[in-house]
């Protein structure tokens with residue numbers, strides 16, 4: 001190929017969006033350069049060799065259909081070069097399998113040196129006179145079976161057929177003309193060798209759908225759909241559903257079908273030797289029933305020996321649990337036996353070419369830690385904690401084992417601390433952070449992710465598999481946003497791509513705060529009194545739904561369906577669950593304050609709860625019930641890890657409409673639950689020119705009727721809006737929130753007090769006292785400013801940073817964590833850093849309060865010490881003072897969880913506090929992540945003013 005075309009393909013890599021992140025080689029307007037492949041009434045002929053892999057021929061038939069979907073004319077597949085005809089030709093074949101391709105190579109018409117012998121790679125290029133009678137053809141050469149298949153589906157994706165065209169109803173993007181440009185494309189090998197999904201926790205949603213549409217079995221008709229999706233997503237590996245299914249037995253066509261398609265079959269960590277859990281012999285005990293267990297394993301190898309299989313090694317106890325009798329020594333004999341039957345049955349003398357994995361899941365990691373030796377050719381499959389936090393990654397000589405390592409990850413789970421399997425609850429920036437680390441730490445042989453019912457998790461699945469296919473597109477922490485835009489462009493079009501990316505970034509931030517199943521805690525976790533926290537959280541959901549709704553409204557009706565399934569539904573259904581719990585919390589809170597709106601909240605909780613069912617109905621009615629039963633997982637009313645039998649609404653109360661004797665108009669303020677008159681006058685929180693929140697006064701009806709009120713400050717530089725109004729219950733406005741505004745230029749310097757009288761038409765007045773504190777920072781100061789004894793920092797807003805040793809630097813992860821952004825050490829295999837020369841970030845800040853016991857609170861993710869001998873560690877210092885180093889996660893044994901794990905997983909954050917001495921004035925906070933994998937979400941300095949909240953105080957004002 002010529003240098004110029006190579007350059008052209010590199011250039012398109014930057015701008016392309018049609019095949020996510022990969023170079024485009026097709027154009028879609030009349031008069032395009034290169035070979036016209038299709039136009040109205042014209043579709044290409046796909047030319048294959050008669051000896052081609054059946055899976056490649058099958059994918060070629062899909063491509064002819066795909067041309068039909070976008071151009072209106074179906075292409076056709078021909079075998080051999082004699083009957084190509086006049087239509088434009090696409091010649092596809094696998095090196096060493098296709099005589100056509102091999103002769104193009106030997107005649108020098110194509111150069112495959114860049115891919116020959118490589119795993120799952122392909123080239124595509126225009127070739128002049130490829131075979132006699134054909135002037136020009138698009139030639140796709142695969143290095144192996146899947147290389148050719150990915151080359152075919154690459155064309156499908158580029159012409160406008162999404163991998164999700166069936167599973168998420170993405171409409172094909174119609175074209176009037178399609179040209180293949182004269183560009184060489186070389187793609188592969190993938191970053192991760194085996195990449196796939198695990199269908200699991202599939203009852204009731206996926207299984208009831210299977211019952212309705214596939215006759216009650218995970219049969220070959222169903223797997224056709226799954227395998228095609230996986231190949232279009234450029235995955236190659238699959239763990240089948242196993243709760244009540246037996247892949248190879250339920251339908252004898254399943255095994256050969258996977259092999260024909262080109263899917264490498266595996267099985268979960270608890271199902272050795274290509275056998276299903278449900279096929280297990282009893283008692284499942286290596287010590288007492290060894291001969292029967294051996295036969296079970298031997299039969300599995302015999303059954304699957306002719307199909308491409310990644311063998312699951314080792315064993316666990318019965319039914320996905322720890323074995324009571326297994327020891328490291330007996331597990332060694334299990335694995336030795338398994339390797340011996342692989343050798344004898346597959347007829348190989350060494351196993352270096354036979355893919356095998358041993359999953360260090362739960363207790364199994366413990367055997368490894370006890371020093372169990374594992375044959376070098378078996379991939380060590382490290383697991384996350386079932387909640388998206390990888391427990392361990394390769395260290396020392398594990399980095400260069402021949403069998404390498406991989407990761408078993410979760411987007412769905414049944415178990416402790418609580419199930420999550422209803423709808424998407426994944427923050428993509430977190431997936432990026434964890435999998436990027438795994439990649440940098442050489443866990444690159446297998447990535448497999450538990451995807452539950454599959455259907456709710458289209459976006460996380462796409463993201464995960466795109467990373468696994470080509471990590472070079474995901475090198476930087478902002479890659480998640482870039483990917484989201486490219487993904488949304490492919491599925492819904494460029495017009496809504498930016499909005500969709502914003503919505504999903506926002507969605508990730510809101511859902512990482514707490515999963516739906518965990519909202520069922522009493523009291524509500526978000527504060528209804530401090531920092532307007534509960535209200536702001538709910539408003540963020542509302543504004544995200546508004547955005548999603550207007551994007552939906554702008555789309556054509558076919559695209560609306562897929563947008564609903566993947567974006568609007570999770571936003572809307574998620575917001576509705578939030579609404580139920582938020583308003584139930586307000587119902588309790590308002591009832592104590594004797595606010596009539598407690599009753600309004602009770603009604604709104606009931607409405608939102610029935611809205612939840614209406615949204616499920618809407619989903620089930622799409623496309624005449626195509627997705628009936630999906631999203632049926634129980635999501636309300638959890639009391640422990642396992643789901644309750646059905647949804648239940650949180651309790652609400654209604655209160656009497658008789659006003660208290662002190663009067664029908666009540667007054668309350670932020671930071672206090674008191675309702676005056678009656679309760680003690682609620683103390684107002686101080687306000688200064690740098691306070692990040694508004695100060696507000698709530699005035700509300702505490703009885704039936706219509707009441708007037710006025711709010712009057714005794715100083716002209718304080719304005720309250722509204723300053724008067726009418727409250728009415730049951731009809732009309734029963735509550736108002738008045739906002740205080742201060743003209744600081746007129747306020748006397750230092751501390752002062754303003755009286756604010758709330759006077760109702762009936763009942764006693766309330767005199768509030770608003771403390772003001774007019775202070776100021778020096779004019780040349782830039783940075784975060786203390787207000788009310790708090791300095792709060794979001795990670796992207798640092799003042800400066802310095803690189804560290806070994807090419808390390810601190811990098812912002814936009815959209816990461818619960819509130820704004822993250823900061824982490826890059827690359828993931830950076831050496832340990834020190835506070836003298838390590839990568840650091842600094843935040844300038846200004847305090848008015850001094851404290852010798854100031855608290856520095858660091859919000860971290862619930863990450864693990866992935867390298868036990870170099871546990872996660874960070875350090876901070878104030879100015880040039882001594883640095884304080886903190887190891888946030890104590891030491892622990894593999895196979896058990898570190899202390900505090902459950903709380904941090906539930907909260908989406910591990911909160912660690914240290915004490916330091918800070919004087920009033922200008923300062924710098926220095927932060928170091930001393931080990932890769934350490935991530936900061938937020939930092940708060942408490943000089944005595946921090947109030948109880950879930951997410952921490954809002955970010956300080958920056959000047």
Ligand SMILES: *[C@@H]1O[C@H](CO)[C@@H](O)[C@H](O)[C@H]1NC(C)=O
Nearest residue numbers: 398399400401404441442444
């Ligand atoms: C990572 O694994 C590859 C083989 O997959 C090996 O070539 C490389 O040296 C390993 N990296 C380290 C740091 O050992």
Ligand SMILES: *[C@@H]1O[C@H](CO)[C@@H](O)[C@H](O)[C@H]1NC(C)=O
Nearest residue numbers: 532692693694695721739740
């Ligand atoms: C403060 O109140 C004003 C006026 O109601 C509003 O525009 C602004 O968004 C509020 N700011 C915050 C942080 O809530």
Ligand SMILES: *[C@@H]1O[C@H](CO)[C@@H](O)[C@H](O)[C@H]1NC(C)=O
Nearest residue numbers: 851852853916917918919920
């Ligand atoms: C805190 O720092 C101030 C000045 O920076 C110093 O005067 C004071 O002794 C320190 N207090 C403690 C408890 O270290």
